[in-house]
Amino acid sequence: xxxxxxxxxxxxxxxxxxxxxxxxxxxxxxxxxxxxxxxxxxxxxxxxxxxxxxxxxxxxxxxxxxxxxxxxxxxxxxxxxxxxxxxxxxxxxxxxxxxxxxxxxxxxxxxxxxxxxxxxxxxxxxxxxxxxxxxxxxxxxxxxxxxxxxxxxxxxxxxxxxxxxxxxxxxxxxxxxxxxxxxxxxxxxxxxxxxxxxxxxxxxxxxxxxxxxxxxxxxxxxxxxxxxxxxxxxxxxxxxxxxxxxxxxxxxxxxxxxxxxxxxxxxxxxxxxxxxxxxxxx
Amino acid sequence: xxxxxxxxxxxxxxxxxxxxxxxxxxxxxxxxxxxxxxxxxxxxxxxxxxxxxxxxxxxxxxxxxxxxxxxxxxxxxxxxxxxxxxxxxxxxxxxxxxxxxxxxxxxxxxxxxxxxxxxxxxxxxxxxxxxxxxxxxxxxxxxxxxxxxxxxxxxxxxxxxxxxxxxxxxxxxxxxxxxxxxxxxxxxxxxxxxxxxxxxxxxxxxxxxxxxxxxxxxxxxxxxxxxxxxxxxxxxxxxxxxxxxxxxxxxxxxxxxxxxxxxxxxxxxxxxxxxxxxxxxxxxxxxxxxxxxxxxxxxxxxxxxxxxxxxxxxxxxxxxxxxxxxxxxxxxxxxxxxxxxxxxxxxxxxxxxxxxxxxxxxxxxxxxxxxxxxxxxxxxxxxxxxxxxxxxxxxxxxxxxxxxxxxxx
Numbered sequence: 001x002x003x004x005x006x007x008x009x010x011x012x013x014x015x016x017x018x019x020x021x022x023x024x025x026x027x028x029x030x031x032x033x034x035x036x037x038x039x040x041x042x043x044x045x046x047x048x049x050x051x052x053x054x055x056x057x058x059x060x061x062x063x064x065x066x067x068x069x070x071x072x073x074x075x076x077x078x079x080x081x082x083x084x085x086x087x088x089x090x091x092x093x094x095x096x097x098x099x100x101x102x103x104x105x106x107x108x109x110x111x112x113x114x115x116x117x118x119x120x121x122x123x124x125x126x127x128x129x130x131x132x133x134x135x136x137x138x139x140x141x142x143x144x145x146x147x148x149x150x151x152x153x154x155x156x157x158x159x160x161x162x163x164x165x166x167x168x169x170x171x172x173x174x175x176x177x178x179x180x181x182x183x184x185x186x187x188x189x190x191x192x193x194x195x196x197x198x199x200x201x202x203x204x205x206x207x208x209x210x211x212x213x214x215x216x217x218x219x220x221x222x223x224x225x226x227x228x229x230x231x232x233x234x235x236x237x238x239x240x241x242x243x244x245x246x247x248x249x250x251x252x253x254x255x256x257x258x259x260x261x262x263x264x265x266x267x268x269x270x271x272x273x274x275x276x277x278x279x280x281x282x
Numbered sequence: 283x284x285x286x287x288x289x290x291x292x293x294x295x296x297x298x299x300x301x302x303x304x305x306x307x308x309x310x311x312x313x314x315x316x317x318x319x320x321x322x323x324x325x326x327x328x329x330x331x332x333x334x335x336x337x338x339x340x341x342x343x344x345x346x347x348x349x350x351x352x353x354x355x356x357x358x359x360x361x362x363x364x365x366x367x368x369x370x371x372x373x374x375x376x377x378x379x380x381x382x383x384x385x386x387x388x389x390x391x392x393x394x395x396x397x398x399x400x401x402x403x404x405x406x407x408x409x410x411x412x413x414x415x416x417x418x419x420x421x422x423x424x425x426x427x428x429x430x431x432x433x434x435x436x437x438x439x440x441x442x443x444x445x446x447x448x449x450x451x452x453x454x455x456x457x458x459x460x461x462x463x464x465x466x467x468x469x470x471x472x473x474x475x476x477x478x479x480x481x482x483x484x485x486x487x488x489x490x491x492x493x494x495x496x497x498x499x500x501x502x503x504x505x506x507x508x509x510x511x512x513x514x515x516x517x518x519x520x521x522x523x524x525x526x527x528x529x530x531x532x533x534x535x536x537x538x539x540x541x542x543x544x545x546x547x548x549x550x551x552x553x554x555x556x557x558x559x560x561x562x563x564x565x566x567x568x569x570x571x572x573x574x575x576x577x578x579x580x581x582x583x584x585x586x587x588x589x590x591x592x593x594x595x596x597x598x599x600x601x602x603x604x605x606x607x608x609x610x611x612x613x614x615x616x617x618x619x620x621x622x623x624x625x626x627x628x629x630x631x632x633x634x635x636x637x638x639x640x641x642x643x644x645x646x647x648x649x650x651x652x653x654x655x656x657x658x659x660x661x662x663x664x665x666x667x668x669x670x671x672x673x674x675x676x677x678x679x680x681x682x683x684x685x686x687x688x689x690x691x
Contacts, residue, residue, distance in 0.1 A: 014379055014380070014381050015379070015380040015381075015384075016377065016378065016379050016380075017366065017367075017369060017372075017373065017377070017378040017379075017380070018373070018376070018377045018378070019372055019373050019374055019375060019376075020372075033412075035409055035414060035415055036409045036410060039405065039406050039409040039410075043395055043398065043402075043406055046397070046398060046402065047395060047397045047398065050397045051397075117392065117393065118392060118393050118410060119370075120370065121370065121388045121389045121392040122368075122370065122386070122388075122392055122393070122410055122411065123368050123369040123370050123384075123386070124410075124412075276371075276372040277371075277372065279365065279370045279371040280297070280371050
């Protein structure tokens with residue numbers, strides 16, 4: 001071992017630990033631990049498909065089957081309108097962001113409890129843990145995106161310039177998942193009850209979000225419907241991917257943006273407030 | 283070199299212990315549950331919980347380059363102190379000032395994933411301990427050489443032997459380069475040769491680098507060789523801070539468990555004192571003496587003794603009556619009775635002793651948990667599993683192996 005740089009040690013910032021003291025360097029620390037975030041995400045990706053036969057195909061299989069079922073139920077049985085857009089593409093453009101949200105939310109919610117051994121033995125800004133769960137969900141999202149590209153090729157229905165705005169809506173979906181996920185993961189540390197609530201929430205959510213149908217089919221309820229932050233995200237995705245066949249609905253987008261901002265701000269507040277006692281309660 | 287890098291003032295940590303409420307009927311259980319739920323959500327104090335201070339009014343300062351051994355019994359607050367210094371948990375009271383980058387090693391192999399290979403785990407564990415990717419890459423070969431796992435680098439660590447696993451984990455941690463290093467009892471792992479190597483590494487870190495090290499161990503020899511200063515904690519308070527040898531002597535000396543009892547009712551026969559022979563204990567023998575006094579001569583004074591493990595479970599007990607006619611002391615109204623075991627078949631841990639005084643027919647006095655002692659077994663093996671799994675008793679098992687007869691029989 002080489003001796004630490006003495007001058008660096010002397011100039012090292014003073015760190016004060018006190019009850020209830022908000023850490024001054026929290027966000028800087030979070031940045032310093034960005035590599036850990038990457039490593040945790042990488043670990044989860046590495047480990048997930050070990051000892052499975054189908055491997056990463058699992059990331060595709062689930063949305064593919066959901067796509068078939070939704071197309072059949074909403075398109076063929078219920079005869080929901082889709083304009084000139086092939087119904088499977090309409091469904092897939094909704095399923096893509098929904099899968100991202102559902103995966104991100106469920107893994108973020110369980111992230112602290114499934115990393116108990118780290119939290120009780122090492123210091124790092126705890127936000128790293130749910131954030132790494134988001135990163136994993138984003139990778140899955142990119143894989144499912146390939147499925148969308150394949151569908152586009154099959155129906156020769158390619159998106160236009162609007163697709164450039166897709167990252168914006170992806171980010172919005174991730175932030176909505178993060179806001180809700182921060183609440184749920186911090187609450188799960190204390191009340192394991194929330195572990196049972198998340199799957200239930202997502203099960204309901206898939207029907208309260210316009211995944212299998214277009215929002216234009218519920219014109220009367222649209223404002224109320226928009227309180228679900230995923231409505232704005234899914235509508236945005238369809239606007240981006242379906243050449244504007246689904247018109248951009250500004251009030252819905254603004255409501256979604258507001259709800260997401262509120263969720264995120266309150267989620268961060270609750271997470272930061274309870275973070276210091278995670279090691280004692282987990 | 284006299285600038286303090288760690289300053290601790292008035293440090294306290296309170297835990298709230300929850301007791302399971304007594305409920306006899308389903309309705310009681312349900313109403314208690316509902317009430318508890320309401321309280322938890324509203325943040326009211328729960329009457330079935332009790333406060334416990336793991337640390338209380340702890341003050342000390344540690345200078346740059348100082349290597350401090352923290353000693354004390356199980357439950358004295360050592361681990362809590364390290365957890366607070368490592369920022370894993372928050373203090374309830376007090377203030378700590380740290381100058382310099384802190385790395386802590388509270389457990390060997392934190393975050394190791396069994397499905398990942400040795401190589402992958404080096405990177406993962408390094409990142410968890412606070413090393414950058416570039417830093418790990420630079421030290422990678424050194425780590426692998428230290429751990430002696432070159433051949434198995436790409437094997438998932440779930441296939442490693444426990445020795446290899448521990449070596450790899452320690453090797454990563456040993457290559458941390460913080461200004462302040464906090465190490466919990468992690469040297470009690472691996473085989474003897476590797477322990478020696480780890481100790482050497484710790485020594486090197488402590489001696490040559492000007493790093494500040496806080497080190498918790500029950501290994502007296504390791505403490506003496508690595509540390510210059512000692513910090514003795516007892517029941518959450520600092521009892522002594524000074525040269526390591528003085529602290530160790532005081533700590534071990536205090537272990538000559540001796541107690542003097544004030545009689546509850548002087549008109550009844552009672553125990554007056556109890557002592558445990560430390561020297562005998564170090565040699566693997568248990569020798570407990572108890573003095574008694576009685577207003578009338580006890581026909582056949584009898585001492586009862588029960589040994590408990592750390593979890594309060596009785597391990598073994600005996601008394602004079604159980605010895606039948608072979609226990610035949612003369613009648614006396616005062617004296618000392620000694621109970622002795624030539625070989626104490628226990629694993630290393632903390633134990634408690636309860637004492638009873640009686641005569642041939644009845645008991646007169648009892649002293650629950652009169653003595654408490656740390657036992658270090660001469661047969662200690664680093665791969666001993668946790669005692670809540672295998673129990674406290676260490677019977678002298680005899681092992682044998684019979685090869686199966688050649689095929690065809």
